[in-house]
Amino acid sequence: MAERDPWPVVESATEYETGWYAGGYDRVEQPDGTEKAYYWADLPDAVVVLALDGDEVVFVEQYRPAIREHCLELVAGVVEDGEDYETAARRELREEAGLRADDVALLQTFACSTGVLRHERAIVVAEGLTETERDLDDNEFLTVTRVPADDALARARERPANDATIEGVLLARADGYLD
Structure with a gap:
């Protein structure tokens, strides 16, 4: 029964x-x-990309109208129909930062803010980066910033701190990608 x-x-x-x-x-x-x-x-599924360029982590700075502040964040975006997280990570990295990754690794998927959201997020690490053309959406005004890997967590924690960025840095650190 x-x-x-x-x-x-x-x-x-x-x-x-x-x-x-x-x-x-x-x-x-x-x-x-x-x-x-x-x-x-x-909300649709999303991917957050911790891109390692040698001993630096690639961040993007953008204005977030919802909180009315500029934020330093990891590359991130919505997973489009037919994409897995790794494919979405490669696309977002190229579009937002103008970088192509030789290697991507899915670290974790998880539900976000389960008290109110129906939303899954994935953290992906990207390595072996090569410069390419950016392809920003019409509402993306991003500045690419490289931060020494040793400083990535401290920078991610600066106000206004972003949950996805902190999660990405902490998971990459826990899995041995950052010291």
Whole structure:
């Protein structure tokens, strides 16, 4: 006999769609029998790229209108239809930083902000970099910045710190890519 779902969804509704993500709620029956609406935003999968160029990490600086600040971040972007994380990492690195990677390695995939987001992120390390043409989107105004690998974590922690950048640096460090 199948066990009953302890959190059955009574109702699910998408309240808005932006073309980039959707938002809505699921009304669920909680284990005590009460019902509650849990709100969510459904975002596409994303990839974050820690690109190693010798003893330097490649960052991009960009203005983030949502927080009204310039941020120093790792290269990142949405995984497009038909792409795996490694392919998306190569494309984003070329588009945003003008770099082609000989080698990419998927370090980790994980769910982000699970209390409100339906969103998976991957961290990929890229090595063996060669300069190529950039191909920025019409809303990307990025400056490429190289940071000594020894300083990458400290720079990632500077305000306004970015979750994806800190995660990428820490995972790369834990896996032996950064000392």
